[in-house]
Amino acid sequence: MARNSFFKFKQFTINQDQCAMKVCTDACVLGAWADVENAERILDIGAGTGLLSLMVAQRNHRATIDAVELDREAYTQASRNTANSPFKNRIAIFNDAIQDFSSDGKYDCIITNPPFFQSDLRSPDLKINQAHHSESLTFQDLLKSIDRLLTEKGKWNILLPVDEGIIFQDLAEKAGWFLERKLTLFHQKEKKPFRLLMIFSKLxxxxxxxxxxxxxxxGEDGRTYHPEFKKLMKDYYLIF
Structure with a gap:
């Protein structure tokens, strides 16, 4: 996916020139695939550009969405992106670390594309490090925050690279969470998977x-979009 200064979807536009984490295909898949339809209060942990908040707001017409973003510039850009969208009255962006964030009530759904690299080489760009690497939000801190902020019957959705996802699934299950659904994402058949998308709850x-x-x-030619991918993304991508 091209990393332009903006990315236009069917119902909203994401400006991303101030964010280390640009719009990417795997995050779009999470926004379209996550189980959010029956939620009334949704929390987006690590809002970035506001992409996930806007995608789930498009899918769930009654939910209110709180989004937490640590980086000040990303917070500002997410605030502008949501303010310029048709869903602006249902989305609130907070400039805070999720470990310190508090709300007047719990959420029945959480969605997150968190910092994930545990040991990869660091970038010279501090903002990219913060966005990609887990120093600012360890897996243990994320699990504690989810447990604190989610209702007893709530569920949460997460996107991670495959290796980190396997580690995280083990940590989540040891903490008492059960895996409801898991989607393994591939560029195409015969290629290695590159992302895991998972939904957890206490059920x-x-x-x-x-x-x-x-x-x-x-598809197998490596150029044509797979029919199932097109079906998932048709409400968002202009090309579909």
Missing amino acids: ELADIVDVNSDLFIY
């Missing part, structure tokens, strides 16, 4: 339930 599913599915962005 334990029956052993016979298969929670796993795969999604390919491209």
Whole structure:
């Protein structure tokens, strides 16, 4: 996905020149795939450009959404992006660390694309480090924050690279969470998967339930979009 200064969707536009984390395909997949339809209060942890908040606001017409972003410039840009959208009255952006964030009530849905790299080489750009690496939000801190802010019957959605996702799933299950659904994201068949999308809750599913599915962005030619990807993204991407 091209990293231009803005990215135009069917119902909103994301300006991203002030954000280290640009609009990317995997985050768009999370916004379209996450289980948010029945939620009334949604929390977006690590708002970045405001992309996920806007995507879920488009899908869920009654939910109010709070989004927390630590970086000041990203917070400002997310605030502007949401203010210029049709969903501005239902989205509030907060400039805070999620570890310090408090609300007047709990949320019945959380969505997050958190900093994830545990050991990869650092970038010379401090903002990119903060956006990509987990010093500002460890997996343990994220799990504690989710447990504190989510209702007992709530569920949460997360996007991670495959290796980090395997580690995180183990940590989440040891903390008492159950995996409801998992989507493994591939560029195309015969390629390695590059992202895991997962939904957790306190509800334990029956052993016979298969929670796993795969999604390919491209067909076997590596150029044409896969029909299932087009179906998922058709309400957002102008090209579909």
